[in-house]
């Protein structure tokens with residue numbers, strides 16, 4: 107049983123490998139392979155992965171580190187994809203170019219997300235083709251690579267038969283924060299959710315079968331548990347919400363990267379949305395679409411989240427590996443382990459062992475949300491077994507959410523069409539249609555700057 111991580115040089119690789127290794131009996135994993143196009147970056151991560159597998163956890167799982175696709179994918183059963191095309195240097199452009207024009211600059215939302223999507227579509231298709239060629243016939247690609255909404259739409263159009271499941275850890279991060287603050291075990295929690303990737307709403311959250319969302323909303327508003335500073339304190343001080351049995355949450359507070367630095371405003375925005383719209387629990391990313399003006403106002407166009415990650419997670423990981431190579435001393439705090447890795451490893455487990463466990467996945471709608479198009483890529487809960495996701499359908503969604511989603515779906519579809527056809531007009535229409543862009547003039551200015559910045563990555567637009 108072989109699992110390959112594509113984007114093996116990712117800052118998330120050590121944490122994901124740890125999650126796989128901790129499930130080695132159930133996954134029956136014999137070999138983990140790291141595949142990346144940046145050999146040196148991946149070699150370094152490989153040094154840490156070797157320590158995790160063989161020193162920390164003492165497993166006999168074989169480790170292969172390679173830049174050769176044939177060696178990476180031959181006979182692999184699972185490919186966990188997590189590539190960042192253009193790396194952090196290009197993410198910085200995705201965030202800073204829109205801000206210069208007064209628009210949201212974010213990795214996956216708005217113009218930044220569209221730029222990143224245009225860089226990622228063809229490398230993702232290439233990855234699928236390599237996996238099809240070399241891996242086992244019943245392979246699964248579990249994809250974390252962002253922007254997941256655009257990537258999944260492109261895969262649907264260009265490789266409709268690929269055995270790929272696109273996933274996202276943000277809803278899980280929200281559930282983690284809630285469970286941490288309320289001191290409840292997330293294994294007792296089940297939820298309903300609908301939306302697009304980075305664009306959705308929890309409509310029900312149940313703890314041991316009992317609905318807690320209305321009460322939870324009140325609790326969140328009163329105790330500000332979603333605000334990074336507060337929720338850790340609240341977890342210690344206040345314990346469980348009335349009616350929810352306290353039986354020990356996971357100690358992930360310090361590990362939750364979504365609570366650091368500029369994430370503060372993302373969580374704060376959830377309160378502002380909830381105050382105005384007393385329904386559901388919104389995904390944090392909706393902020394970028396519903397409070398675009400305020401986001402731009404509190405952003406620093408000279409220092410965005412890409413800089414935070416480069417000076418933080420990325421720097422501490424690679425400096426820590428250098429230190430380990432020089433001294434033999436390891437500092438485990440240099441890498442994240444927990445929900446992000448657990449989520450993808452558990453998904454593989456559900457597929458392999460046909461567990462029918464419930465996950466949130468990005469999938470073709472096919473009528474599951476009756477008032478969304480059949481071919482829209484939506485995010486919904488699904489039971490996962492050996493044949494893939496069995497998506498749980500739901501009733502029609504309200505007009506407000508449907509309107510927002512339709513605008514975003516059409517924007518993403520136009521972008522993918524424009525990218526495939528090399529059509530400047532379609533890509534410009536996608537930029538103009540995005541809710542974060544105030545006018546067609548601004549859309550054109552941002553797009554033209556992005557064409558220049560992405561000339562090594564994007565297809566030519568005519």
Ligand code: NAD
Nearest residue numbers: 113115116117118143144188189190229250251252274275
């Ligand atoms: P990173 O820059 O640390 O790592 C990405 C790696 O991908 C780099 O080593 C790079 O060399 C490699 N890469 C680039 N193009 C490649 C290609 N064509 N083939 C193989 N490898 C390639 O990035 P990161 O912060 O660790 O994030 C990795 C990915 O995971 C990103 O796409 C990010 O947006 C995504 N992500 C998704 C979620 C989610 O919930 N869906 C959460 C976190 C990160």
